[in-house]
Amino acid sequence: MRSTKSLWLAAISAAFVLLGPTTTRATKHPKYGGTLRVELSVASVSLDPRTWKPGSVAAADYEKLSALIYERLVTLDDYGRFQPALAIEWSHDASFRNWQFRLRPGVKFSDGSLLTPKEVTAALEPLLPSGLQIAANETGVQIHAAHPAPDLLEQLASGRYFIFRVEPDNSLLGTGAFVLAESAPPAPSDANPSVLRPAHLKFRAREDAWSGRPFVDAIDVTLGNPPLRQILNLQVGRADIIDIPPDLVRKARQENLRVWSSPPDTLLALRLDDAQSGTADPQFREALDLALDRDTMANVLLQRQAFPAVALLPQWLSGYAFLFGNPMNLDRAKSLQAALPANAAGGAEPIRLRVDAVGDLMKLLGERVAVNARQANISVQIVPRSGSSTSGNTTAAPSPIGLHLFAWHYSSLSPRVELQALAQHLHSESGAESESVEEPFNPEKLYAQERRLLDERQALPLLLLPEYVGIAPNVRNWSAEPSGTWRLADVWLEPAGSASSSPEAASDRSVAPGVHP
Amino acid sequence: MRLLLSRPLVCSCSLLVWLLLAFFPCAAQSTSQESVSLDDALHQLADRISAIPNFHGPCRLQFLQDSNFAAETAKDWQELFRKDLESRHVSVTEDPAAPVLRIGVAETPTQVVLSASARVAEKDEVRLVTASRTSFRAANLPVAPVRLEKQLVYQSPERLLDASSLWNGSSLGLALLLDREGELEVLRIDSAGAIQQSVPLSAAGALLSRDPRAELSLQAEAVSVLLPGKSCQFTWAAPAETKCHVVKSSWRGITVLTPSCDPGGWKLQADGSDWTTLDLLQAVPENAMQRGSAAILSDFPGPILSINGEQNPSSALVVTRNLRTGNYEVYKITLACGN
Numbered sequence: 001m002r003s004t005k006s007l008w009l010a011a012i013s014a015a016f017v018l019l020g021p022t023t024t025r026a027t028k029h030p031k032y033g034g035t036l037r038v039e040l041s042v043a044s045v046s047l048d049p050r051t052w053k054p055g056s057v058a059a060a061d062y063e064k065l066s067a068l069i070y071e072r073l074v075t076l077d078d079y080g081r082f083q084p085a086l087a088i089e090w091s092h093d094a095s096f097r098n099w100q101f102r103l104r105p106g107v108k109f110s111d112g113s114l115l116t117p118k119e120v121t122a123a124l125e126p127l128l129p130s131g132l133q134i135a136a137n138e139t140g141v142q143i144h145a146a147h148p149a150p151d152l153l154e155q156l157a158s159g160r161y162f163i164f165r166v167e168p169d170n171s172l173l174g175t176g177a178f179v180l181a182e183s184a185p186p187a188p189s190d191a192n193p194s195v196l197r198p199a200h201l202k203f204r205a206r207e208d209a210w211s212g213r214p215f216v217d218a219i220d221v222t223l224g225n226p227p228l229r230q231i232l233n234l235q236v237g238r239a240d241i242i243d244i245p246p247d248l249v250r251k252a253r254q255e256n257l258r259v260w261s262s263p264p265d266t267l268l269a270l271r272l273d274d275a276q277s278g279t280a281d282p283q284f285r286e287a288l289d290l291a292l293d294r295d296t297m298a299n300v301l302l303q304r305q306a307f308p309a310v311a312l313l314p315q316w317l318s319g320y321a322f323l324f325g326n327p328m329n330l331d332r333a334k335s336l337q338a339a340l341p342a343n344a345a346g347g348a349e350p351i352r353l354r355v356d357a358v359g360d361l362m363k364l365l366g367e368r369v370a371v372n373a374r375q376a377n378i379s380v381q382i383v384p385r386s387g388s389s390t391s392g393n394t395t396a397a398p399s400p401i402g403l404h405l406f407a408w409h410y411s412s413l414s415p416r417v418e419l420q421a422l423a424q425h426l427h428s429e430s431g432a433e434s435e436s437v438e439e440p441f442n443p444e445k446l447y448a449q450e451r452r453l454l455d456e457r458q459a460l461p462l463l464l465l466p467e468y469v470g471i472a473p474n475v476r477n478w479s480a481e482p483s484g485t486w487r488l489a490d491v492w493l494e495p496a497g498s499a500s501s502s503p504e505a506a507s508d509r510s511v512a513p514g515v516h517p
Numbered sequence: 518m519r520l521l522l523s524r525p526l527v528c529s530c531s532l533l534v535w536l537l538l539a540f541f542p543c544a545a546q547s548t549s550q551e552s553v554s555l556d557d558a559l560h561q562l563a564d565r566i567s568a569i570p571n572f573h574g575p576c577r578l579q580f581l582q583d584s585n586f587a588a589e590t591a592k593d594w595q596e597l598f599r600k601d602l603e604s605r606h607v608s609v610t611e612d613p614a615a616p617v618l619r620i621g622v623a624e625t626p627t628q629v630v631l632s633a634s635a636r637v638a639e640k641d642e643v644r645l646v647t648a649s650r651t652s653f654r655a656a657n658l659p660v661a662p663v664r665l666e667k668q669l670v671y672q673s674p675e676r677l678l679d680a681s682s683l684w685n686g687s688s689l690g691l692a693l694l695l696d697r698e699g700e701l702e703v704l705r706i707d708s709a710g711a712i713q714q715s716v717p718l719s720a721a722g723a724l725l726s727r728d729p730r731a732e733l734s735l736q737a738e739a740v741s742v743l744l745p746g747k748s749c750q751f752t753w754a755a756p757a758e759t760k761c762h763v764v765k766s767s768w769r770g771i772t773v774l775t776p777s778c779d780p781g782g783w784k785l786q787a788d789g790s791d792w793t794t795l796d797l798l799q800a801v802p803e804n805a806m807q808r809g810s811a812a813i814l815s816d817f818p819g820p821i822l823s824i825n826g827e828q829n830p831s832s833a834l835v836v837t838r839n840l841r842t843g844n845y846e847v848y849k850i851t852l853a854c855g856n
Contacts (some may be wrong), residue, residue: 030728030790079651079676079843080627088698104699154627210699212727257630316585319623319630322581323643413626443630443645451643479793482626490792 030477031388034493035218038241039233043224044199047180048172050126051159056406057266057357060467060484061243063160064413067485068203068219069110070162070174073101073120074153076413076482082153086115086163086175087140095147102140107210109165110179117141123163129417158483177214177489178203186224192328196393199223205489215477215492221451231257234470241475241486244468246305247361258471263316264464265306265484267408268357268365269428270460276352276402278344283336284378285457288351290333291376294326297368298463303469309461312422312450318415320447324454335375350379352399357407365462366405404429405462413483416446423449426458552654555622555629559598562631565644566618572637574608576618583623584715595620613666628654665800665815666851670834671706677845678731679823680834691719691847692836693731694742700723702731703740705753716751718742721759729792729822732769773803774831776852783852785833787821788840796821798835800852818846 033387042061046052050068052059053098054203073087082090087101108113117136124134131146143152154163164172182202188193201221205214213391225233225246233239234257244252244259252259270288274280307325342348348456351373355366363382370380383401453459471478474494479487522549566572577639580595598620599609621632631646671680676696683690683705691706691712698797701723723744732743742749745766751759773782787796798821800813819840826833839846 032728076626077843078840080624081843084698210725212725215727315623316623319583319625319628319647320621320632320643320645322623323619323632323634358611415625443644443647447643447645476791477793479588 011495015145024261026106028189030215030492031495032213032217032492034216034495035220036216036241036475036488036491036493038219038221038488039225039230039239040221040223040243041225041227041230041245043186045201045223049162049164052160053450055410055425057407057409059160059411060265060409063484065201065203065221066162066174066484067176069180069487070164070178071176071332072157072163074157076154076157077484078479078482082157082324088377089140090153092152095298096150096152097145099143099145099149099152100137100140101143107175108208109175110206111173113165115175119165120163123165124161151414151416155417158413159411162254173212177206177209177211178219179206182220182306198225201239205366207480209489213491214489216488219488231255231470234472237472240469240472241471244470245359246302246362246468248306248466249468250303252468252470260469260478262467262469262473262480262484264314264466265410265421266465266467267309267312267314267410267461268306268362268463268465268485269309269312269406269459269461270353270410271404271406271429272457273401273404273429275400277400278345278349279351279402281340281344282457283340285460287333287336287340287376288373288378289327289457289460290329290336291378292369292460293328293372294462295328297365299323301364301368302463302465305466306468307464309464312453312459312461313415313419314464317410317413317418318446318450320443323447324451330375333378337377350381351402352383353380353382353403353405354385354401355405356385357405359505362405362407369403369405369462407465419446419450419453423453426453523764551770552647555594555653556597556751556793558629558631558646558648559594560601562620562633562644562646563598563601563607565646565804566602566633566635567607568716569635569642569644572635573606574618575610575612575615576607576635577612577615578609579617579619579621581621581623583621584629592750594622618644620819626650664815665798667815667835667851668849668851670845670849671710671847672839672844673846674844677822677836677847678729679733679825680836680847681733681735681825682826682827682834683735692733692735693847694731695845696725701725701731701742703745703751714756715752716740716753716759718749718759718761721749721751721761723747723761728768730768732823734769748791750798769825772824772833773827774826774833774852776801785824785835785850787817787824787835789821792838793819793840795819795840796837798824798850813852815850816843817848824850 010022040061041073042058045062045065047062047066048070049070050431054064071085073085073124074082074090075085077083077186086103086104088108089102090099092099103105103115103117103120109115117138117140118476120141121134121136127133128143130168132152134142134150135142135144145152162174165176166172171206176411181204182203184200186199189197199222201220202224203219205217207213222239227245230239230242231244231248231252234242235255249259249261270284272279278284294310298304298306298308309316310324310326353366353369370382373380380403383399412421467484474496475492476492476494479490481487518728544637575829578595578599595735602609614637616819618633618635621630623630623632627650628647629650633644635642656672671677671691672694676765677693679694681692689708693704693706695702695704701718703716703718704712707713726745728745732742734743738752738754740751740753741768743764746763747761748764748766749759749761772785775782783800784803786799786801789796796817797818798815798817800815810835817835817837819838821835822839822845823836824833827849832849835850837846837848
């Protein structure tokens with residue numbers, strides 16, 4: 001009976017082949033092959049999520065590259081739906097304190113070994129915050145939360161919550177669609193030893209990726225190239241993907257480069273530091289806040305490539321940021337300043353502002369803050385990152401700093417977690433205790449906490465920056481997850497002069513990958 | 518411990534199925550019981566506003582919307598909300614001097630956030646109502662163009678690769694090839710929209726590929742699935758006998774439709790090469806000298822992933838991904854005569 005059925009199936013199969021269609025296709029389809037050349041400004045990367053600091057701007061680049069080799073338990077799609085990744089099922093109890101995740105069977109690390117619940121536990125344990133405990137079971141992992149965690153999936157689908165295995169030599173293995181094949185630090189150039197050749201990373205596509213073999217064969221990443229050189233490389237076809245700083249976006253667009261932008265994912269803000277006397281005065285803080293002209297900073301200094309920030313969380317993450325409104329009121333700022341005692345901060349002694357964020361643009365922004373403050377008769381002096389005044393005596397003890405210009409990268413899809421991390425950052429820098437946003441999780445409580453932080457003016461938000469990416473014309477299927485992760489495994493390259501490229505080669509490449517006979 | 522199932526289990530057990538009456542006379546509609554509409558959420562917000570102490574109006578409404586779906590129906594929901602408030606004894610006025618009640622509708626990566634803010638007795642009162650983005654009901658679909666008739670026959674949050682129509686001699690149905698949580702499956706859907714059979718292909722060695730090409734062919738009880746580099750066959754009666762073998766994939770050709778009033782064929786063409794852009798379906802006369810001349814065009818809400826002819830020579834099934842909702846959709850395309 002079995003052999004009869006098999007014969008019949010074979011006959012059906014033959015019939016389908018014989019009755020098969022012609023060779024043309026009604027739709028074009030992605031092509032396999034090629035090397036995607038990525039250039040990033042960051043000079044070095046850490047592919048170990050355990051070392052990333054919350055809010056770190058550099059960690060955003062680390063996360064993008066790490067997403068090539070590691071995966072998370074779940075991902076979030078563009079439509080607000082959590083999608084299975086290394087976990088294929090999840091469930092929680094009514095209190096949202098006990099979560100269970102069932103792992104996708106058959107997933108392998110890049111060395112061919114199977115992913116097990118034990119490794120997931122080992123990877124997440126050092127990354128999860130103190131209120132979350134993880135344990136392995138037969139088919140997956142369970143996470144117990146000290147407080148209800150209705151936003152656990154948002155947390156696990158973003159940030160540093162990658163699954164990896166630590167090898168005896170302390171290197172990390174992942175299950176992602178790529179594997180790190182080469183890593184070269186900066187080295188003297190062969191042609192001119194006095195010039196450093198930038199660092200390189202090469203990621204090779206995994207033929208056995210459970211999610212299907214990526215379209216490109218490899219991703220070649222060059223680190224530390226200056227932005228203008230990156231733009232030139234994109235123009236002349238030496239790069240396919242580059243990161244563009246906001247102040248060069250206009251130039252890139254004027255030169256007809258294809259520029260993609262993310263939702264604003266980095267906050268630039270001032271942190272008020274009680275180290276300098278007088279900065280704790282609420283009246284002084286309000287005067288400074290009301291003097292800041294965020295619109296001009298965004299529209300003139302940043303050439304409309306940034307957004308004025310009036311809240312600590314961006315609108316796309318909280319959904320309520322527009323309720324805060326722009327506080328600028330120069331007349332009131334002046335009158336508040338006039339009412340301060342003569343020896344108050346920003347009066348007889350200037351407020352020292354240190355630009356903690358990296359880059360020339362940040363220095364310009366610091367100078368703009370000083371200009372705005374001066375318009376309200378508040379004296380602000382920029383000091384270099386070493387801590388001493390630009391005009392002061394460098395041999396003297398560093399003067400206390402009253403203002404810090406800092407950058408904060410949003411890395412969590414949970415607004416509660418993000419606000420908590422930002423509040424902790426502000427409090428830890430000032431040495432105060434942080435109030436956590438715990439359960440019951442309630443959007444109005446979140447709003448109230450943000451309102452309180454803004455009213456206390458521990459930080460004064462200035463601008464929100466999107467991420468800008470220059471993309472070569474032959475790069476297809478470019479997209480990013482809501483978490484900011486680039487979906488590089490889905491990117492494919494249109495062959496140069498694709499009409500004349502060899503269809504046989506393309507066809508051959510498209511047969512085998514991701515499908516195992 | 519009582520466990521509540523979250524997605525994707527719920528999604529996978531209850532595919533969102535909308536089989537339109539025109540295609541399946543006994544169509545059934547299945548929606549999630551948890552789904553809410555924008556109207557429901559606005560009712561909740563109106564309730565919260567009417568409970569603010571000492572807030573009775575008259576107030577002037579100011580709407581801020583940062584949401585695609587709300588923007589599409591802005592006039593409707595804003596008017597509805599105004600009436601809703603008035604029914605709760607909060608009077609609304611157009612007087613520019615009246616205090617402002619700001620109403621916001623925004624989307625975050627996972628939620629829809631409705632906000633209301635007003636100044637009452639020198640104090641800002643803020644009320645927020647949130648709902649999961651996935652619980653919101655889909656808005657109405659675009660209307661089909663005039664001559665190239667387009668009907669939505671199936672919709673699913675799971676990745677559909679191809680669709681084929683089924684005819685068992687008495688009623689119509691659908692066969693679907695889909696990626697269900699990383700596993701390839703063929704579904705048999707009856708005329709009422711219910712899943713009659715599910716045949717996983719992974720056991721026979723057909724694994725998921727990032728390459729979206731996949732074709733489903735039906736002949737009576739026999740089913741053939743063509744994948745990049747592989748072909749699988751089974752019968753509905755004996756799905757356990759599924760066999761897969763390596764082949765050099767020979768993909769189906771251009772689908773040609775032949776309407777009753779035109780003996781000449783019309784080729785269906787689409788780009789489908791970029792998953793992030795909207796697509797255009799073109800019906801082009803087969804004998805047209807220049808590509809695109811006299812073409813009939815139909816917009817699609819996302820990339821067209823497959824086109825498959827039906828038993829009826831004037832119609833085909835088209836699989837697309839709606840880029841607004843993220844759902845995969847199957848449309849029946851019919852080349853109708855005249856206007």
